[in-house]
Amino acid sequence: MAVTPVIPAPRHLDDEQQRDIERFEQAIGQYLAGEISEDVFRVLRLNNGIYGQRQGGTNQMVRIKLPAGTITPEQLDVMAQISEEFSRGWGHITTRQNVQVHYVELTRVPEVMRRIGAVGLTSREACGDTVRNVMACHLAGACPHEQLDVTPWAEAAFEHFVRNPLGQRLPRKFKINFSGCGTDCGQAMFNDAGVVAVTRTLPDGSTEAGFRVFVGGGLGATPNPAFALEEFTTREDLLPTIEAILRVFEQTGNRDNKLRARLKWVVVNEGIDEVRRRVLKVRHTLPASSSWPGGIPPYVQKVGDAPAGRAASGEVTPVGQGVDQGVAVALTPRDPYGRWVATSVIRGTANGTVSAVAYAALGDITAAQFRALASIQRELGADVRLSNRQNVVFRGLTEAQLPVLFERLEAIGMARPGAELARDVVACPGSDTCNIAVTQSRGLAAAIGEELEAEGLAEVGGVRINISGCTNSCGQHHIADIGFFGAERRAHGQAAPGYQMLLGGYVGQETIHFGEKVLRLPAKAAPQAAARVIRRFHDERTAGEAFRSWMDRVGGAPEIAKGLIDLDVFPTPEDAPEFYVDYGEQGPFVAAIGESECAV
Numbered sequence: 001m002a003v004t005p006v007i008p009a010p011r012h013l014d015d016e017q018q019r020d021i022e023r024f025e026q027a028i029g030q031y032l033a034g035e036i037s038e039d040v041f042r043v044l045r046l047n048n049g050i051y052g053q054r055q056g057g058t059n060q061m062v063r064i065k066l067p068a069g070t071i072t073p074e075q076l077d078v079m080a081q082i083s084e085e086f087s088r089g090w091g092h093i094t095t096r097q098n099v100q101v102h103y104v105e106l107t108r109v110p111e112v113m114r115r116i117g118a119v120g121l122t123s124r125e126a127c128g129d130t131v132r133n134v135m136a137c138h139l140a141g142a143c144p145h146e147q148l149d150v151t152p153w154a155e156a157a158f159e160h161f162v163r164n165p166l167g168q169r170l171p172r173k174f175k176i177n178f179s180g181c182g183t184d185c186g187q188a189m190f191n192d193a194g195v196v197a198v199t200r201t202l203p204d205g206s207t208e209a210g211f212r213v214f215v216g217g218g219l220g221a222t223p224n225p226a227f228a229l230e231e232f233t234t235r236e237d238l239l240p241t242i243e244a245i246l247r248v249f250e251q252t253g254n255r256d257n258k259l260r261a262r263l264k265w266v267v268v269n270e271g272i273d274e275v276r277r278r279v280l281k282v283r284h285t286l287p288a289s290s291s292w293p294g295g296i297p298p299y300v301q302k303v304g305d306a307p308a309g310r311a312a313s314g315e316v317t318p319v320g321q322g323v324d325q326g327v328a329v330a331l332t333p334r335d336p337y338g339r340w341v342a343t344s345v346i347r348g349t350a351n352g353t354v355s356a357v358a359y360a361a362l363g364d365i366t367a368a369q370f371r372a373l374a375s376i377q378r379e380l381g382a383d384v385r386l387s388n389r390q391n392v393v394f395r396g397l398t399e400a401q402l403p404v405l406f407e408r409l410e411a412i413g414m415a416r417p418g419a420e421l422a423r424d425v426v427a428c429p430g431s432d433t434c435n436i437a438v439t440q441s442r443g444l445a446a447a448i449g450e451e452l453e454a455e456g457l458a459e460v461g462g463v464r465i466n467i468s469g470c471t472n473s474c475g476q477h478h479i480a481d482i483g484f485f486g487a488e489r490r491a492h493g494q495a496a497p498g499y500q501m502l503l504g505g506y507v508g509q510e511t512i513h514f515g516e517k518v519l520r521l522p523a524k525a526a527p528q529a530a531a532r533v534i535r536r537f538h539d540e541r542t543a544g545e546a547f548r549s550w551m552d553r554v555g556g557a558p559e560i561a562k563g564l565i566d567l568d569v570f571p572t573p574e575d576a577p578e579f580y581v582d583y584g585e586q587g588p589f590v591a592a593i594g595e596s597e598c599a600v
Contacts, residue, residue, distance in 0.1 A: 049123025080370035146180030171253025216267035363390030430469030437469030439486030443583020491570030
């Protein structure tokens with residue numbers, strides 16, 4: 001049976017959103033007049049999705065929520081407008097399927113909020129101690145493996161929790177992620193509430209689709225895996241279960257120490273058995289609540305959540321971390337279109353459609369590219385999602401549309417083969433704009449990409465590289481095959497940019513491995529280190545072997561580190577002054593760290 005991917009109905013600027021904007025506009029005036037303190041205004045600003053930048057003054061970052069990563073042509077057009085009129089001419093896709101625009105002047109923020117509200121988007125609770133953007137696998141509704149299409153469930157969760165009184169002043173932020181199957185492309189295993197669609201066999205032999213809910217996961221400086229709450233959660237019980245988790249967190253989270261305030265610390269301190277007991281007890285009493293969210297949400301009932309299913313032939317394209325999409329470890333020279341299809345197209349849905357990934361280097365999209373993407377989406381009638389690897393995914397395509405899509409993407413520089421393969425390095429914004437970043441993570445990402453291109457390794461499959469500019473893991477370095485986080489180093493009496501390298505991070509199949517520390521490196525040596533590891537993986541892996549399996553087989557992180565130790569050397573400033581200047585900077589490195597708005 002043909003299954004049409006779910007595209008959420010557009011939301012429009014409603015009365016509540018209009019009041020939010022008017023209140024924030026009023027607060028800006030009061031703040032600038034000295035009538036509201038910095039602390040009070042900061043909470044209001046963050047709850048409206050507005051972060052300060054390290055440049056200080058009135059430079060702001062606006063984070064726009066895209067539930068489940070869904071985006072329409074009208075919304076892409078507005079992204080183009082605001083990035084051009086209010087920012088630097090481009091926007092940035094985050095690892096949580098948001099779009100950020102930087103350098104927005106504070107007094108102009110309300111107009112940005114009105115522009116996005118007019119096309120059904122909001123920045124409300126994209127930051128702060130709130131329920132953040134609700135994520136879902138970018139192939140939800142088009143994945144050959146999924147048990148349910150989790151798109152409408154993510155949408156329903158977003159609608160239930162945005163502006164919900166329960167989530168306005170939590171002990172800390174709260175993140176919800178959905179995956180349609182155990183492959184876990186939606187990354188449920190390291191979130192406060194992670195939801196994975198599963199099935200169970202009933203006594204009469206029939207199969208029931210539902211969910212397995214995971215609780216208490218998180219990255220940050222101290223990563224923790226999520227734990228299964230129960231073996232099976234019914235569709236009717238899903239939203240009550242998530243609300244019960246949120247209520248337990250609101251009641252038990254640490255409000256005295258923001259560094260230990262996430263739900264994962266409740267699990268660490270109380271134990272998963274006690275957290276499980278509390279959550280299930282709260283869920284049991286929720287029907288008495290005036291806001292009980294039980295039953296299948298109306299939106300899910302309206303659009304349906306049937307899985308895409310396997311193709312009639314039974315052939316299924318592999319997806320998920322550790323999979324190289326069927327690409328050979330080293331691609332032989334082929335025509336550009338053939339290479340793009342081999343590395344960027346996913347097939348296998350029941351209705352015979354295909355999905356294709358458009359490559360957004362470093363997650364950045366210019367105003368011209370936003371407009372072009374909107375035009376392409378209209379022309380092809382495609383469903384478009386943003387991925388947690390900072391790319392743009394076109395879904396619901398036919399084979400005949402692939403050459404057209406490639407031609408259109410090629411014209412705007414987004415058809416490079418290898419999206420979500422080795423060349424597709426993920427990075428947080430780093431010290432370009434972030435208050436607490438130590439290093440220029442985006443600069444390192446670009447340098448690694450250039451190194452891999454030069455070494456012929458950019459299209460190696462089955463390996464992912466993630467970079468954070470500090471320990472906080474906004475770039476998700478803990479769950480990458482190769483991860484880096486920024487740190488200050490000192491050598492020959494001077495400060496220098498450096499990175500800690502990690503290997504073997506993995507999330508999938510309801511398991512998670514956090515990357516193991518290998519060694520510290522000068523920032524300027526990190527690209528060569530990444531290339532060496534990928535070269536060795538390329539040369540030594542067996543057919544279809546995942547990075548983590550290869551790493552364990554060859555002796556683990558300590559053994560691999562032996563081949564990199566010569567790179568952990570700082571030449572003198574006189575011999576190599578570039579080692580003491582960060583990527584994209586002109587002067588000597590300074591670890592200028594401001595106040596963290598992530599922990600206020």
